[in-house]
Amino acid sequence: MxxxxxxxxxxxxxxxxxxxxxxxxxxxxxxxxxxxxxxxxxxxxxxxxxxxxxxxxxxxxxxxxxxxxxxxxxHEADSGGVPWKNAALFVATLLSTLFVGAQWYYVDPFSPEILRALPFTVAVMGVLGVHEAGHYVMSKYHDVDASLPYFIPFPSLFGTMGAVIRMRGQMPDRDALFDIGAAGPLAGLVAAVVVGAIGLVLPPVSVPPEVVNSASAVEIRFGYPPLLQAVAAVLGEPLAYSDPTKSINPVVMGGWIGMFITFLNLIPVGQLDGGHILRSLVGDTADRIAPLVPTSLFALAGYLYLTNDAGNAAGIWVMWGIMASVVTFMGSVEPIDDRPLDKRRVAVGVLTFALGALCFMPVPIQIVG
Missing domain, CATH: 3.90.1070 (Hypothetical Protein Ta0175; Chain: A, domain 2)
Incomplete structure (x- = not known):
């Protein structure tokens, strides 16, 4: 004392x-x-x-x-040591996406042929990494303490649940809140467009006859966001083939994942990227707008369930409605200096939400079989 x-x-x-x-x-x-x-x-x-x-x-x-x-x-600064946890999660996610990617290429994941799935792994982890790098770089620019990205391995259709960075301390002002919140989606979206375009010009993958003719096969149909459809139209490349023995190159799915994650992150609630942007744009009014978001997601789920043969897609929006409710309850970030943004940032914020809307898919995934 x-x-x-x-x-x-x-x-x-x-x-x-x-x-x-x-x-x-x-x-x-x-x-x-x-x-x-x-x-x-x-x-x-x-x-x-x-x-x-x-x-x-x-x-x-x-x-x-x-x-x-x-x-x-x-105020914590980089320790300069090896970020072992980040590295371990990166390697684990690399392996999980490689294993899942082998199934996209119809190769044995327990054989050397698994390496054929490397383009899928690079596409998925590249898009996620660029998104988080956008947050990280702007955090450092504004002297906000932030960790390196933590990749999340998960045995899903894509082998990962995404990546996150952890921020500590307080947000100095609305400018920092906006820049950090918007940098991830914008950087990730650029990466998603590039990756999606590369995947579209790559040759399709051949589907083995035993898979095509299997009576027990389960078909997974993907909806494609308007932005990816526009990229395909500009390149003159298809997003699907009438020939059941051909499937789009799995690298395209790296772009799909990036666009879908961009939309989800831009849901304007709590401490999601969209919540940061909305809070920086409209101040405390964001807390009155946020409760409308989970209501809209539940309404979308109900609409799909009642009017569309896409019950599993309804489940996706129910899950995100619950998550949006939780992060809404947790509240948004309160910057120290709450002065309004300049007109340039306001324009970028509106553009960011517009680009996010182009990544929206009412039925992102549908399982048939």
């Missing part, structure tokens, strides 16, 4: 106009300033945050043992 903070931490006098400190403690690498606020919480946070950041600290107002306290922790 001490009356004064460490030499590298701000003195209580630097923010005494908004927080009257009566005790300072150091514990577990954090500096705790116990005191009484003399203004509202939003003004307090806006005032003390830049003071502490200039000294290399992140700060949050908390309650400890019934007392209000400013908890200041050193």
């Amino acid at each position: 001490s009356a004064q903070p460490p030499d590298d931490a701000p003195a209580p006098s630097a923010f005494q106009s908004v927080f009257d400190v009566y005790e300072v403690r150091e514990t577990d690498g954090a500096v705790l300033y116990f005191g009484d606020p003399t203004t509202d919480q939003r003004t307090l946070e806006r005032t003390v945050w830049p003071v502490f950041r200039d000294h290399g600290y992140d700060v949050q107002l908390a309650e400890r043992t019934g007392e209000l306290v400013l908890v200041a922790q050193p």
Whole structure:
């Protein structure tokens, strides 16, 4: 316990106009300033945050043992060590997408032929990686602490559940919130278009006769978003073949995944990318708009179930309606500086949502058989 903070931490006098400190403690690498606020919480946070950041600290107002306290922790920088967890998940996802990709190429995943699925793996992980790299680069640009991407292996149709980065600390302003939120979808969408175009010009995959003629075969039909349909139209390439012995090149599915993930991430709720963008565009109004989103997803699911022979697609939107409800309940990110965006960012935000709409598919996947 001490009356004064460490030499590298701000003195209580630097923010005494908004927080009257009566005790300072150091514990577990954090500096705790116990005191009484003399203004509202939003003004307090806006005032003390830049003071502490200039000294290399992140700060949050908390309650400890019934007392209000400013908890200041050193702003984390890259340790320079090997990110073993990120690397392990990357390798695991590489293997899972390679294994699943072998089925897209109709080869034995337990033989050297599995390497034929490398283009699929590179396409899927490349699109996901570019998306997360967009978030990561803009996080570093705005000096927001962020981890490297964590890829998520999963034994699904694509071998992965996507990738995420983890952000710590507070968001400095709306500009940072917007840039970080929009950079991922925009970068990932560019990658998805490029990957989809490459896949469309690659030769189709031959479907073995035993698969075509099997009475127990289950057909998985994919809907294609307007954006991918437009790319195919520009290139003059088909997205499906009338010949059942031919299937589109699996690399196309890397573009499909990127576009579908872009749409899902741009759902404007909570701490999804779309939630970040909406919050930065309209401020606190985002919290009133967000509850409409899960309602819309449940309505879409009900419509598909009642009017369309696509019951499993309805299940997809029920699941996302539940997820949207959860992230809506968790709330959106509150930036320290809540001043509105400039017109250029507003225009980019509207464009981002418009591009996301071009990735929408009412029936993304349908199982027939």
